[in-house]
Amino acid sequence: MAKQKTITSNNIITFYMDYVLEHNKRPKTVYAFAKKHKFEEQKFYAFFGSFEALEQHIFKAFFDNTLKALSANEDYTAFNSRNKLLSFYYTFFENLTANRSYVRYALEQHKQSLKGLKLLAELKKAFTSYIESLQIELLEAKQEQINKIQRRGLKESAWMQLLLTIKFWMDDTSPSFEKTDIFIEKSVNTSFDVLDIAPIKSLIDFGKFIYKEKFQMNS
Structure with missing residues (x-):
């Protein structure tokens, strides 16, 4: 042949x-x-060193296709970090749904322990880099080491959130996976609400103001 x-x-x-x-x-x-x-x-x-490497690349390809689709949307670039991440989630899970049979084949036996799964290593690396690129605002500390720990913690917690969403989606039997859409909206928005430092900054600024005023009044 x-x-x-x-x-x-x-x-x-x-x-x-x-x-x-x-x-x-x-x-x-x-x-x-x-x-x-x-x-x-x-x-x-020429492309893959083994079937294992190919399998890892497939999940990375889902990520790459997601970013490619988002980049083609002019509105996406103007979004804030919250809406960019929401857009990523919805598009990423559209890609997974289009390949649901394969994803379930690959992950079903591991879905209780996705965290350290080598199969998702390339996806994790790409996704955590994406989270870093969103420049999600955190409360800055004076010590750089603390800031690094915060950033690392943010990336790890974001990765865990993605894994939880994948597991939820795998178990979802609702029409058009509408429950997964609700899960995404609530989980991403809740995460950003927890991370929202504006009220904390306002409280700190208020505390500084009170301290300054009290100090001046007593001097």
Whole structure:
């Protein structure tokens, strides 16, 4: 049989997702997988070092496709960090829903312990970098080390929130996954309400004012 002249990473991803859904397991070898789909084995390794690496990349591709769609929306760039994250969530879960059978295949047996799952390592790296890029305002401390701990804590808590949402979505049986949409709205908004430092800053400024006035009155 003639080999395919050109093969892209997206071709390989599509072949792989179709294969595991049809057979409910990985291909036995890269050689057998490449032969079945009529391309040279070395072309697989030009993109991925193993099936494990390919599986990690698939979840990263969901993230990349989400950002690509958001970047094409002119309104998105004008959003504040809260609305950008909400937009990310809705678009990301649209991508997951379009590939729900594969996502459930890949994660179902791990859904109680997604936190340290190697399969999601590339997604975590990309998502936490995205959270950092949103420049969500935190209460700045005088010590830089404390600020670093706060930023790291923000990224880890955001990652945990995404994992909780994935698990909720996997268990969601409502029409069009409308309960997941509600979960996203409430969880993201609650997180930002907790992080909202404006009232804290106002309280600190008020405290400084009272202290200054009291000090001047007693001097």
